[in-house]
Amino acid sequence: MRNLFNFITRHYFFFLFALLQVISVMLIVQNNTYHRSFFINSSNLIAGNIYNIRENITQYFSLKAVNEQLLEENTRLRNQLPGNYLKTDQNIFTFRDTLHLRQFRYINARIINNSVRNRNNHITIDKGRLHGIQPDMGVIGPMGVVGIVKDVSPNFSSIISLLHSDMQISAKIEKNNHLGTIIWEGFDHRKVSMLYIPPHVQLERGDTIITSGFSQLFPEGIPIGVIDEFEIRRGDNFYTISVELFMDFNNLQFVQVVQHIFREELEEVENR
Amino acid sequence: MDFKEIRHIARFLIIIGIQVLILNQIRFSGFITPYLYPLFILLLPFNTKGYTLLLTAFFTGLVVDMFSDSLGMHASATVLMAFLRPWVIGSITIKTEFEPDVEPRLNVMGAGWVFIYTLIMIFIHHLSLFLLEIFRFSGFGETLLRTILSTAFSVLIIMIAHLLLGSQKRTRAL
Numbered sequence: 001m002r003n004l005f006n007f008i009t010r011h012y013f014f015f016l017f018a019l020l021q022v023i024s025v026m027l028i029v030q031n032n033t034y035h036r037s038f039f040i041n042s043s044n045l046i047a048g049n050i051y052n053i054r055e056n057i058t059q060y061f062s063l064k065a066v067n068e069q070l071l072e073e074n075t076r077l078r079n080q081l082p083g084n085y086l087k088t089d090q091n092i093f094t095f096r097d098t099l100h101l102r103q104f105r106y107i108n109a110r111i112i113n114n115s116v117r118n119r120n121n122h123i124t125i126d127k128g129r130l131h132g133i134q135p136d137m138g139v140i141g142p143m144g145v146v147g148i149v150k151d152v153s154p155n156f157s158s159i160i161s162l163l164h165s166d167m168q169i170s171a172k173i174e175k176n177n178h179l180g181t182i183i184w185e186g187f188d189h190r191k192v193s194m195l196y197i198p199p200h201v202q203l204e205r206g207d208t209i210i211t212s213g214f215s216q217l218f219p220e221g222i223p224i225g226v227i228d229e230f231e232i233r234r235g236d237n238f239y240t241i242s243v244e245l246f247m248d249f250n251n252l253q254f255v256q257v258v259q260h261i262f263r264e265e266l267e268e269v270e271n272r
Numbered sequence: 273m274d275f276k277e278i279r280h281i282a283r284f285l286i287i288i289g290i291q292v293l294i295l296n297q298i299r300f301s302g303f304i305t306p307y308l309y310p311l312f313i314l315l316l317p318f319n320t321k322g323y324t325l326l327l328t329a330f331f332t333g334l335v336v337d338m339f340s341d342s343l344g345m346h347a348s349a350t351v352l353m354a355f356l357r358p359w360v361i362g363s364i365t366i367k368t369e370f371e372p373d374v375e376p377r378l379n380v381m382g383a384g385w386v387f388i389y390t391l392i393m394i395f396i397h398h399l400s401l402f403l404l405e406i407f408r409f410s411g412f413g414e415t416l417l418r419t420i421l422s423t424a425f426s427v428l429i430i431m432i433a434h435l436l437l438g439s440q441k442r443t444r445a446l
Contacts, residue, residue: 012322012323013322013323013326013355014355016322016323016326016327017326017351017352017355020326020327020329020330020347020348020351021348021351021352023330023344023347024330024333024344024345024347024348024351025344025348026344027337027343027344027347028343028344028345028348028404029344030343030344046338047338047339050339051339054293113339115296115340117304117305118305118340118405119405119406120342120405122340122341124341158341187414
């Protein structure tokens with residue numbers, strides 16, 4: 001026994017190194033497992049507040065870009081107003097419409113930390129549990145999907161960005177409703193890939209990709225991007241599609257967190 | 273707690289502050305990331321005890337992790353770098369005896385030595401960090417390219433920091 005102690009004390013430098021590496025790897029694994037994350041991340045109080053102060057100073061420098069984004073979003077929303085549509089059938093009238101229940105509610109938030117360079121990117125926002133945000137909610141920006149809420153503290157939330165290796169989003173091609181999955185391959189923050197589109201589907205460069213609405217995270221029809229390139233590689237059963245995102249994650253400032261009002265009911269019936 | 277410890281703590285806060293608030297926000301073509309914070313480990317005195325070296329590295333990495341949502345990755349890479357530090361110093365230095373509290377600085381070791389030392393250490397750190405980030409070896413070519421480009425930027429920034437640090441004052445009678 002004493003020899004063992006002597007051995008350990010003589011080589012303590014190596015053993016301490018090994019111990020610290022084991023702790024680090026445990027932290028990495030624990031942090032990567034979706035949801036089992038730890039309190040040391042940027043949604044905690046210290047990091048959140050420091051980022052908040054920095055963002056308060058730096059947001060003035062990008063007001064112009066933010067205004068343009070908001071203007072584009074306003075135009076898109078204005079185009080969806082009912083006043084734009086002619087009423088062609090006068091026989092239908094509505095009285096206390098019970099056919100349309102509100103399904104999604106949006107909570108707006110400001111981004112206080114963001115990155116696009118890493119393989120796995122995260123975003124921190126300045127709203128948390130006190131504002132009604134819970135883990136697993138979808139997050140959208142002015143021009144499309146942003147990510148999924150991972151952790152919440154009372155005042156801040158940490159979001160897994162679309163630019164993350166664990167991220168998969170159910171999407172479809174707008175013109176023919178074919179379902180696929182959006183993932184990020186890394187490297188270019190303006191490009192994502194769409195998987196599982198079978199080769200009989202007719203594709204064209206410039207086809208719009210939107211969310212499918214099957215995942216309960218996002219409403220149907222949130223824009224994602226347009227098809228940039230597509231090919232069928234030799235021996236593959238599916239297209240290899242490169243999608244150019246509408247949104248530039250690099251100058252993103254404000255986002256909306258999507259609250260699905262019937263989520264519990266839906267999950268209950270799906271797990272039954 | 274004398275002047276020496278306070279100086280180390282102040283240096284730690286400044287270096288981590290620059291890393292987290294400024295450098296983490298820089299995006300060179302979405303591909304290259306400069307890291308300044310390993311400088312804190314590089315600058316520890318030659319006679320730093322083994323456990324101090326490793327625990328300081330672990331803590332430094334953990335603080336950077338906390339701000340970049342990458343729990344454990346920076347800690348692991350920094351600990352590896354600190355573990356190899358005595359070996360790197362031993363293999364590129366002829367003189368092995370130093371006065372207490374002497375730090376590896378420009379005026380002590382000369383610019384060439386500091387450059388080689390920084391280059392080797394930063395390369396170890398970046399390679400291990402980016403491999404952990406990818407967590408597989410399939411994209412090894414891209415990871416290596418990313419490591420080399422980021423190493424170049426980090427070494428540049430650290431050498432500039434060395435120049436700004438000036439020379440280590442010998443106030444104490446030895």
